[in-house]
Amino acid sequence: MTEAVAMRPTDAAALIADMGTRARAAAARLAGTPTADKARALVEAAKAIRTQGEAILAANAGDVARAQANGLSAAMIDRLTLNPARLEGMAAGLEAVAGLPDPVGETIDETRRPNGLILQRVRVPLGVIGIIYESRPNVTADAGALSLMSGNACILRGGSEASASNRAIHAALLDGVRAAGLPDDAIQLVPVTDRAAVGAMLTAQGLIDIIVPRGGKSLVARVQDEARVPVLAHLDGIVHLYIDGAADPAKALPLAVNAKMRRTGVCGATETILIDRAYAAPQPILAALIEAGCEVRGDGAIQALDARVKPASDNDWDCEYLDSIVSVAMVDGIEAAMAHIARHSSHHTDAIVTEDQAKADRFLSAVDSAIVMHNASTQFADGGEFGLGAEIGISTGRMHARGPVALEGLTTYKWLVRGSGQLRP
Known part of the structure; x- marks a missing residue:
């Protein structure tokens, strides 16, 4: 699908519904994917980013030129701009995430009840994560890597100012996913920049499990106001x-x-x-x-x-x-x-x-x-500096995760109860 100037809400809803359905199927598979396979996908994606570096930088140069022509601020231009050092940092970040301990399947705690029941809390993926972000094309790589390594499928919606950069980086990520034999739908990039697609993601109950906004105050405020699925976000960095x-x-x-x-x-x-x-x-x-x-x-x-x-x-x-x-x-x-x-x-x-x-x-x-x-x-204040490899965002809320959100923050848990025939009196 090519980028659209405008979409009807029904078109956007149909697009996100299709992407969400495919993401749920991918998430079900990823939840049981061995750590080594997830790590291999990220290592291969890092190789692809290096191999395709010239194409990624060329796409980014076009984005930067358009942003300058549109009068974006110097700070926004800095967020948007890639160079060889930042590109290498992106690839190294993928490798760093690949080397992190896999939280999926980790036993958080275990207790034995007086009646002999054994109770465990075990980490499991959240499912499908929607990431809505502006300007920073490195978020495409970071979010894709963290989602996949934590056993989640993701739907990425980048800003229009970085659309060419995001597509080029996403293509490299898919090369890694395919090399490891994992489904393409594990990391999806919304193929349009129309704002209606954002609205459709925010109301995709049952298809998207959590929304993570990365961007300016107006974007985060809109997400928090309109979302019908849980949101992991910070509004300001004062x-x-x-x-x-x-x-x-x-x-x-x-x-x-x-x-x-x-x-x-x-x-x-x-x-x-x-x-x-x-x-x-x-x-x-x-x-x-x-x-x-x-x-x-x-x-x-x-x-x-x-x-x-x-x-x-x-x-x-x-x-x-x-x-x-x-x-x-x-x-x-x-x-x-x-x-x-x-x-x-x-x-x-x-x-x-x-x-x-x-x-x-x-x-x-x-x-x-x-x-x-x-x-x-x-x-x-950065997930990489905290030894988390990368971050999907910094949460200022008090529920679920707080501060830099990396692999562990993209999991929840379930209770495993093991008995030997106990009946409740």
Whole structure:
């Protein structure tokens, strides 16, 4: 099927129903597929990505050119762009997932009841996962790999801005799937970019078991508003870095610059820096950020430290910039910092820089976010950096999975009960 400019809702529903039916059949087969076969599919897919690298990069160059012509922001262009290093990272990521322990069939716990019944909780795949994402073509590889290795079939719906890149990467994934003798329908890519297909996925009860959105606030909000199947998502990445009065300046300055500027378009990028009024060297941090090309927006106390700081509005404290912009506020100690975070955090990632272990422990235990850090860049908020191989997303919810969601997060469990003829009185 070729890409459509517009689809009738009935056409979209029929398309997703067909894909979902085929995905369920593939999922039933994958649930019992040996670990070695799943791993082989990913290793072969990694080889295909390397072999087809020039074609993938050419497709991506076309996507980037169209995105630039359409006026996409620099941060979005960065998310979209592939280069040889990122392509190699994608292939290496597939191999890393292939080498991870397979969660399927793992016994979570086992108990023996007084009547002799033996009860086990054992991990099983979720079934069919729908992933809806924007801009980042690497999600095609990551999501496909994690879904397959955890025994799930997936239906991928990428954004129109990365359509050529996604098709090229998907073709390489299918080469790996076929080489391992697994069904093509294990990893499907929605062949149209029409928004009606998204709506059809969100209401595909009985065909899709869970939806994972990866993208901007408007996409995630739509998914959460319209979905009739469970959703695993985070809406915003309003990430804070608190520099305590007991912070070591030799750590605080590079951490602030890295947390904000390493890659501004990722969800773990710091968006607000809070500086304790007792911290000895706040101005060099502002200067280093500005000299690195970051626009700093601050409260009155911060503006007084550097004339180049722009005034922060009330909205800045609730903004995920995903750009070279940061809001900075002066606070009176750790309790004030945590109060600010409680008001404005999206419960994604928040960090403290301090040499006072008691304060660090207080922050780590009291801040209610999926990821809480001490003396580390918030840019480490990433499944690969957590040793998970890759991630399908970072969940800020409290149900099922929280933080980077990788293989284990894509499983559920069932109870196995073994008896010897017990009757319930």
